[in-house]
Amino acid sequence: MQLFASDLNLIKCLTSMTDEKLVRRCLKNNREAQRELFEKFSGKMMTLCIRYAGNQEDAKDILQEGFIKVFQNLNQFSGKGSLYSWIRAIMVTTALRFIRKSSYVTEMVDLNDTNIPDNISHPESILNSKDLLEIISRLPAGFRTVFNLFAIEGYSHKEIGQMLEISESTSKTQFIRAKARIQHLIKEYNPALSV
Amino acid sequence: MKNTSIETLFNHGLREAENQVPEGTWKEIEDQLDIVLPIKNAPETIQKGKIGTAGKVIVGTAMIIGVIVTSFLLFQNEKTAPAIDHAQNIIQTEIHLQEQPALHSPADSKMKVETIIEEPFVVKQEVNESNRMISHELFTSRDDINPLPDQTTETETITKPLQEVVAAEPVQTKIAEPEPVVAERAFQNVTGEAVISPTEEMENPAESMLKPELHFNEVVTPNADNINDIFRIETNEAVESFTVTVMNLSGNIIHQWHAPNGFWDGRLENGSLAPAGKYLIDIFVQPVNGAPYHIPATVQLIR
Numbered sequence: 001m002q003l004f005a006s007d008l009n010l011i012k013c014l015t016s017m018t019d020e021k022l023v024r025r026c027l028k029n030n031r032e033a034q035r036e037l038f039e040k041f042s043g044k045m046m047t048l049c050i051r052y053a054g055n056q057e058d059a060k061d062i063l064q065e066g067f068i069k070v071f072q073n074l075n076q077f078s079g080k081g082s083l084y085s086w087i088r089a090i091m092v093t094t095a096l097r098f099i100r101k102s103s104y105v106t107e108m109v110d111l112n113d114t115n116i117p118d119n120i121s122h123p124e125s126i127l128n129s130k131d132l133l134e135i136i137s138r139l140p141a142g143f144r145t146v147f148n149l150f151a152i153e154g155y156s157h158k159e160i161g162q163m164l165e166i167s168e169s170t171s172k173t174q175f176i177r178a179k180a181r182i183q184h185l186i187k188e189y190n191p192a193l194s195v
Numbered sequence: 196m197k198n199t200s201i202e203t204l205f206n207h208g209l210r211e212a213e214n215q216v217p218e219g220t221w222k223e224i225e226d227q228l229d230i231v232l233p234i235k236n237a238p239e240t241i242q243k244g245k246i247g248t249a250g251k252v253i254v255g256t257a258m259i260i261g262v263i264v265t266s267f268l269l270f271q272n273e274k275t276a277p278a279i280d281h282a283q284n285i286i287q288t289e290i291h292l293q294e295q296p297a298l299h300s301p302a303d304s305k306m307k308v309e310t311i312i313e314e315p316f317v318v319k320q321e322v323n324e325s326n327r328m329i330s331h332e333l334f335t336s337r338d339d340i341n342p343l344p345d346q347t348t349e350t351e352t353i354t355k356p357l358q359e360v361v362a363a364e365p366v367q368t369k370i371a372e373p374e375p376v377v378a379e380r381a382f383q384n385v386t387g388e389a390v391i392s393p394t395e396e397m398e399n400p401a402e403s404m405l406k407p408e409l410h411f412n413e414v415v416t417p418n419a420d421n422i423n424d425i426f427r428i429e430t431n432e433a434v435e436s437f438t439v440t441v442m443n444l445s446g447n448i449i450h451q452w453h454a455p456n457g458f459w460d461g462r463l464e465n466g467s468l469a470p471a472g473k474y475l476i477d478i479f480v481q482p483v484n485g486a487p488y489h490i491p492a493t494v495q496l497i498r
Contacts (some may be wrong), residue, residue: 016484029232031225038221043213050214060217072231081483084371085435129212132205151202152210154436156454179201 019083033061038067041084045091047133050097051148054137065093092153099145119158127190133186143178150175201294206438207479211487405433407482409490416497417461417468426494427458428478438479441494449474461496471498 022040025033028160041054042063049059049066069090077086127135145164149155150171158172164171412427419423428439441450441459449469450459463469476492 029234031228031234034228035221037223038224039405042216042220044211046214046216047209056217060220061233063216064227067224068227072229081435085483117387127204127208129208132208133212133214134206136209146201146207147422150453152206154438154453156205156456182205 012104016082020079023074023077023079023083026071030078032072037070039085042067044084045087047129049095050133051152052092052099052145054139054141054144058086058098062095063089065098066091069094070145088153092149096145099141127186132187135182135189138185139178139181142174143181146171146174147178147182200451202438202451202453203438203440203448206453208351210481254397290445347409405431405483407431407433407480408438409434409478409480410491411476411478413493414495415459415461418498425458425460426476430455433483434480435483436481440477440479442475443469444473444475447473459494461498468498470498471496 011098022037026037045066046059046063049062050056053062056189066087070087073090077083136147141148146160149160149163150157157168157175160166160171161168166174245255291473294455346351408431412426414423415426416422426441428437437455438453439451439457439459440448442448450465452458461469472495474494474496476494478490478492479487481487
């Protein structure tokens with residue numbers, strides 16, 4: 001067990017060292033290194049972009065814009081946190097700016113049944129990440145944004161309020177409604193699921 | 196029966212999920228990078244402040260072209276006299292634009308004008324070509340020295356969230372501050388302090404790498420005496436984010452939170468008091484460096 005822990009630690013350390021090297025090469029405006037960095041993170045960042053954009057085309061635009069920003073501002077990367085979370089933060093900001101062009105708080109949906117149970121039984125076996133992404137994409141933009149920021153990025157409602165220039169309580173209600181909507185969508189998506 | 200909340204389901208299912216990037220995305224990024232961050236092979240000297248030299252070389256080339264064309268055209272007459280004035284205007288504006296970055300002396304450009312006005316049409320094309328070259332170079336160098344205004348604003352907007360992410364812990368400490376009595380006394384209670392650091396015994400090869408640490412109480416006594424009234428987690432800055440799930444012994448989720456200032460007050464989701472007893476805790480930790488992992492724990496609820 002101890003051996004395993006040491007191995008894991010070493011791997012973590014090596015990862016951060018390779019990132020550091022990669023960043024240094026990218027800062028020299030080395031296209032090959034920039035491509036390497038792009039390929040290393042683009043898969044996960046694509047998922048992130050789809051989560052916010054709700055469709056492939058917009059997601060691709062956000063991804064491109066985000067990576068350009070990453071390369072333009074790489075000299076500001078302090079190296080304190082991980083490169084991965086730094087890039088993530090840039091992507092989220094880029095996505096939010098992109099969505100801001102379309103309004104996201106305007107879409108309020110009537111829900112006759114707001115008292116929906118929170119839990120789903122055994123959903124993992126039936127819903128893979130593709131299904132989840134599909135469900136998220138079907139949410140109205142406002143719900144999607146708040147749900148992403150709270151449930152997946154892990155921001156607090158207070159932080160979300162500041163980011164989206166809405167009140168903390170709006171963020172909370174948006175989130176609750178988003179969750180209720182997701183329950184509906186899951187049911188629609190797979191009626192076999194007990195919701 | 197194991198239940199999962201929607202947040203957990205989506206968080207675990209999507210946070211690290213990868214997706215196919217459409218083909219040609221990198222090519223398009225590369226094309227844009229060629230504009231915003233052009234590769235500097237020859238122009239590298241420009242970046243390092245030797246603008247004068249590079250500029251002179253270019254202007255010199257333009258002059259040589261001008262002189263060659265002039266001598267070639269000397270044999271021809273000034274039959275296009277009325278057109279010359281017009282052409283001169285165009286050329287002068289072009290040169291004026293070109294002068295903005297002030298990379299070559301006015302004398303140079305004057306000379307150029309003089310050589311050019313001999314025969315407007317042919318020469319203009321030539322000059323245009325050299326112009327294009329020059330202005331491209333100028334754009335490059337100016338871009339490097341002073342970023343364009345819109346780039347600056349973008350940089351500013353980016354810096355903000357970055358600082359938030361990197362310095363996530365000031366927020367946390369700020370939140371922890373208002374109730375230090377609760378927190379500190381809670382941790383020094385009879386049950387002692389639970390400190391989980393997965394690689395504690397390891398000699399860390401990278402000095403800059405902090406080990407994730409999580410502190411939490413093992414007992415909750417919600418009796419409003421300010422001692423262990425709530426269950427909460429404190430982390431150091433090596434923890435990027437975490438998700439805490441409180442479950443009863445049959446695995447049903449009682450409460451869950453992501454925010455650093457989240458807590459459990461011994462109540463069920465509907466607000467009623469949870470029965471005394473043992474509760475299961477699952478902490479899903481995303482460290483700043485490395486892969487996420489789970490920490491299982493238990494908490495005793497005493498009434």
